Amino acid sequence: AAPAAPTLYSQLGGEAAIAKVIDTFLTVVGGDPRIAPSFAGANLPRLRTLLVEQVCEATGGPCKYTGRDMKSSHAGMGITEAQFNALAEALYTAMDREGVPYALQNRLMALLAPMHRDIVTR
Numbered sequence: 527a528a529p530a531a532p533t534l535y536s537q538l539g540g541e542a543a544i545a546k547v548i549d550t551f552l553t554v555v556g557g558d559p560r561i562a563p564s565f566a567g568a569n570l571p572r573l574r575t576l577l578v579e580q581v582c583e584a585t586g587g588p589c590k591y592t593g594r595d596m597k598s599s600h601a602g603m604g605i606t607e608a609q610f611n612a613l614a615e616a617l618y619t620a621m622d623r624e625g626v627p628y629a630l631q632n633r634l635m636a637l638l639a640p641m642h643r644d645i646v647t648r
């Protein structure tokens with residue numbers, strides 16, 4: 527049999543590398559006036575943990591996401607298309623800063639983009 531294809535998780539460099547991307551992402555979000563205000567009341571340490579779990583699991587890593595589903599956790603926030611796009615841009619910026627190759631950036635984004643339908647509510 528052909529050897530198993532490497533997971534996106536392992537190509538990204540595993541959990542430590544993903545955690546660095548998430549830390550940088552949260553820094554970029556905090557500096558972006560289009561989206562920073564939305565996170566003013568957020569529990570950032572908890573959010574960090576959940577984002578690392580979510581990306582780790584979605585990319586085929588050994589983690590289990592323990593947070594709420596995307597629909598209930600973003601309900602009532604009135605998130606716009608523009609805010610969603612700003613957040614995606616922040617993730618690209620963070621991945622650039624952490625040296626993630628562009629092809630891998632797009633593969634991760636392709637996994638997260640479908641969550642759009644549960645997150646954008648206006």
Ligand code: HEM
Pocket residue numbers: 561564565567568569570572573576577580592593594595599600605609610611613638639641642645
């Ligand atoms: C693909 C896009 C997104 C992903 C993958 C994502 C992921 C997550 C995750 C995993 C959580 C934690 C769920 C939980 O509390 O159990 C969360 C919470 C949250 N998200 Fe998102 N999110 C996205 C887009 C956005 C956007 C566009 C905004 C606003 C501009 C936003 C604002 C928030 C806020 C404020 C929380 C709650 C934090 C707290 O209450 O502590 N998210 N998100």
